[in-house]
Amino acid sequence: QKGSFTTTIEVMISANEVLKLATNECVGDVDIAVVTGQYDNIQSILNRLNIPFDEIHGSFAPSSDGSVSTDHIELMRDPARMASYDIIFFNCGMEDSWSMDSNIIQNLKDYVTNGGSIYASDQAYFVLEGPFPEAADFVGNDDEPWNANVGSMGHVQGDIVDGALKSALGKDSADIKYDLDAWASVEVAGEAETLISGTFEFIDMNSPDYDYSVQTITGPLAVRHTAGEGVVLYTTFHNEPQLTEDMDN
Numbered sequence: 001q002k003g004s005f006t007t008t009i010e011v012m013i014s015a016n017e018v019l020k021l022a023t024n025e026c027v028g029d030v031d032i033a034v035v036t037g038q039y040d041n042i043q044s045i046l047n048r049l050n051i052p053f054d055e056i057h058g059s060f061a062p063s064s065d066g067s068v069s070t071d072h073i074e075l076m077r078d079p080a081r082m083a084s085y086d087i088i089f090f091n092c093g094m095e096d097s098w099s100m101d102s103n104i105i106q107n108l109k110d111y112v113t114n115g116g117s118i119y120a121s122d123q124a125y126f127v128l129e130g131p132f133p134e135a136a137d138f139v140g141n142d143d144e145p146w147n148a149n150v151g152s153m154g155h156v157q158g159d160i161v162d163g164a165l166k167s168a169l170g171k172d173s174a175d176i177k178y179d180l181d182a183w184a185s186v187e188v189a190g191e192a193e194t195l196i197s198g199t200f201e202f203i204d205m206n207s208p209d210y211d212y213s214v215q216t217i218t219g220p221l222a223v224r225h226t227a228g229e230g231v232v233l234y235t236t237f238h239n240e241p242q243l244t245e246d247m248d249n
Helices: 042-048 071-076 079-083 102-113 163-169
Strands: 032-035 054-056 087-090 117-121 136-138 149-151 154-160 173-178 186-189 193-203 214-227 230-235
Touching: 032 042, 032 071, 042 087, 054 071, 071 079, 071 102, 079 102, 102 117, 102 214, 102 230, 136 214, 154 163, 154 214, 173 193, 186 214
Parallel strands: 032 054, 032 087, 087 117, 117 230
Antiparallel strands: 136 186, 149 193, 154 173, 154 193, 193 214, 214 230
């Protein structure tokens, strides 16, 4: 078992024999949905790993036929349809008019607590903050949508805190690149576990004198929040062409 990936294999082992399973026998079948976004493209990595998924159009940008659909909103309003997926990926830059919809927020919470897994990146942070406000304290006023979108462009040297991630990458730090301003910044991880932390700059939109000064803090760059039987993984960075090798890995 690894996260949502679980499989059972029956093997015959003779006495004193060492038997090594083939790597592809340890993957298992997982049902995945990917909600598209304007600024992120996690599906490119899934395609490279040959992991199949259903694509749900959720971007502000038109789909291939020129339409701007609400497929992702319909998905989140249908608990049974959500429950048919083991993992749902939410890309940064999806249409987010629904972010204050209490019914959708409750559906997301129920999906995770009942065993579903969510991955969300950058400006899709309301997928974490809405259902699980206790998970993390984002920069700015958490009661105002999009108030956390203030991170500054540039490279951040991230400290890898999570032991499994550190082991997988074979290093203690990661080069994180933000090639766009206004990425969603986490100030403090509450009940969520910090996977990667780093010192970064953001624009203080809530300063008393409205001078929009640049502030520097150290905070989480990636967190994992466990709720009930499920989990939400959130990264402030995403998977478009700004990827460094560390981010890709």
